[in-house]
Amino acid sequence: MGVLKDTGQIEYSRGLEGVIAALSSISAIDGTQGKLIYRGIPIEALAKYSTYEETSYLLLYGELPTKENLEKFEREMRELRNLPEKVEECLKELPPDPHPMDILKVAVAHAALYDPDRQRACREGVMRKVIRIIAQIPTIIAYYHRTRSGKEVVPPDPELGHAANFLYMLHGKRPDEEEAKIFDVALILHAEHGLNASTFAAMVTASTLSDINSAIVSAIGALKGPLHGGANERVLKMLDEIGSADKAEEYVHNALKEKRRIMGFGHRVYKTYDPRARILKEYAEYLSNKYNDRKYIEIGEKIEEIMIRELGKKGIFPNVDFYSGIVYHFLGIPRDLFTPVFAMARSVGWAAHVCEYTQNNRIFRPRAYYIGPEYVEYNPIEQRR
Ligand SMILES: CC(C)(COP(=O)(O)OP(=O)(O)OC[C@H]1O[C@@H](n2cnc3c(N)ncnc32)[C@H](O)[C@@H]1OP(=O)(O)O)[C@@H](O)C(=O)NCCC(=O)NCCS
Known part of the structure; x- marks a missing residue:
């Protein structure tokens, strides 16, 4: 029988973090x-x-x-x-x-x-x-x-x-x-x-x-999925749930205590402010003033302040999805279309x-590191409990 389990040194990256899988000039x-x-x-x-x-x-x-x-x-x-x-x-x-x-x-x-x-x-x-x-x-x-x-x-x-x-x-x-x-x-x-x-x-x-x-x-x-494009839609849901800027502190505090994620924050690659979020924030601010409706931007800015204070040292900052939702809201785009618009x-x-x-194609075919048992006897169904 060949070797079922890898031996020696293995390189394993959960979620392929840091793995270079292609050359690109895009x-x-x-x-x-x-x-x-x-x-x-x-x-x-x-x-x-x-x-x-x-x-x-x-x-x-x-x-x-x-x-x-x-x-x-x-x-x-x-x-x-x-x-x-x-x-x-x-x-x-x-x-x-x-x-x-x-x-x-x-x-x-x-x-x-x-x-x-x-x-x-x-x-x-x-x-x-x-x-x-x-x-x-x-x-x-x-x-x-x-x-x-x-x-x-x-x-x-x-x-x-x-x-x-x-x-x-x-x-x-x-x-x-x-x-x-x-x-x-x-x-x-x-x-x-x-x-x-x-x-x-x-x-x-x-x-x-x-x-x-x-x-x-x-x-x-x-x-x-909500960890990717689906986050923008959930940001506005969260802003609605919070309701006003003075409730943001309590909301974020509870979420972090319960190990819940704040949508629109964090990124696999950016460990600082996402440059796209910076531009979108300016537009969100501009449109909030234009329509004289500052509820979302005020809650958003408060959450940003708290998150950077609490998690900035871990590299958690607003990502592209945090302010895009506010911009789309003012452009009259329905909430469940935010992710399709991203697509x-x-x-x-x-x-x-x-x-x-x-x-310059090569089929993607990574491997999993097998951590299961090496041999298990087949047990007939009548004998299983
Ligand atoms: C984008 C995301 C999936 C990146 O994930 P990742 O690179 O695997 O990062 P991790 O899940 O390992 O997070 C690292 C640490 O930061 C914390 N963290 C990351 N994003 C967080 C968030 N949005 N809210 C609260 N904590 C967060 C994690 O809990 C983890 O803490 P720990 O080290 O104490 O366990 C993640 O930041 C996230 O879930 N963000 C919210 C969803 C979102 O906005 N997605 C759009 C991305 S553009």
């Missing part, structure tokens, strides 16, 4: 300085000067587009927004109560069946599929939401950019320029973040040489990593 995080770059460009510069479309091009193709290339890319994204008729019909038939992340998973898989490029495995074909997925996810989310609310769907407006068009399809009216810009920045900030759980899930699926659509569906499933933004990061990794 983004980098400095978790101690709180810095994030996409293809070398600081996130702050992209938030200030770029658009989601331009950032998507950068992530997918490795460099900022020329004016001509950007126009072509934007045109393609706008052309590919419509859903196949069968998918649109099916969205109307789906039950109104599952979590919208489950709907997104089903609809993305469904749309793939009608993808005219589904058989094209060449780079051009894969890119076309990728752009189609990025373009269709907002339409899926908005159509499902309108339908479950008993409203007519609002078809995409080819005159609007990606962010503005989503808000338009969701609310049935064009957003003002300022709100469209804020939402666009939120999408840029969520577009990419290295080998987080959902991106890794996409890469694992793609590394078997499965198709890009299956990879994206895997990623959506992983993003849904909408992150779809490009998933695709960029899948494309990059599969160019």
Whole structure:
């Protein structure tokens, strides 16, 4: 018999912490300085000067587009927004109560069946599929939401950019320029973040040489969880539960005593303030003042103060999910759509990593360190108790 148990030194990292599983030139995080770059460009510069479309091009193709290339890319994204008729019909038939992340998973898989490029495995074909997925996810989310609310769907407006068009399809009216810009920045900030759980899930699926659509569906499933993309939705639930800033101290104190996690804090890589949270906090503050409704921001800032005081020394600071919920709240995005909106933004990061990794592919196949018994006699069912 061969060796069932590993002998000698083993390297084991729970949750793969610190393990380098791929080479990548898409983004980098400095978790101690709180810095994030996409293809070398600081996130702050992209938030200030770029658009989601331009950032998507950068992530997918490795460099900022020329004016001509950007126009072509934007045109393609706008052309590919419509859903196949069968998918649109099916969205109307789906039950109104599952979590919208489950709907997104089903609809993305469904749309793939009608993808005219589904058989094209060449780079051009894969890119076309990728752009189609990025373009269709907002339409899926908005159509499902309108339908479950008993409203007519609002078809995409080819005159609007990606962010503005989503808000338009969701609310049935064009957003003002300022709100469209804020939402666009939120999408840029969520577009990419290295080998987080959902991106890794996409890469694992793609590394078997499965198709890009299956990879994206895997990623959506992983993003849904509350330790990942699902945290943003829970932040607002927590703010509601707390009710007012003066109750924050007691709430956090009790939560920490009971070893409960405060959603929107902590990160596997950042051991300081998440740079995305810093930008989103400014917008959350701005919108709270604009709408003269400071309840959430005041509770949020109080929680931040307490958490940094209590857990800052452990490297626990606000992450991207802490203030994004407040921003989305003021943009009129329903709470259970926060995570689907995260998926909408992150779809490009998933695709960029899948494309990059599969160019020099090796199937992911880690091992588990076996800690069970080495030999157990098979016990017939009649003798078991
Ligand atoms: C994101 C997250 C999963 C990272 O997990 P991780 O790298 O495995 O970190 P750990 O779970 O090992 O946490 C390290 C320590 O910080 C504590 N901690 C981490 N996040 C915390 C939080 N949000 N609230 C309270 N304590 C937290 C842990 O209890 C642990 O304490 P211990 O050393 O006394 O056991 C984790 O911080 C978390 O659950 N955050 C809340 C969910 C969230 O906001 N997710 C969105 C991420 S962008």
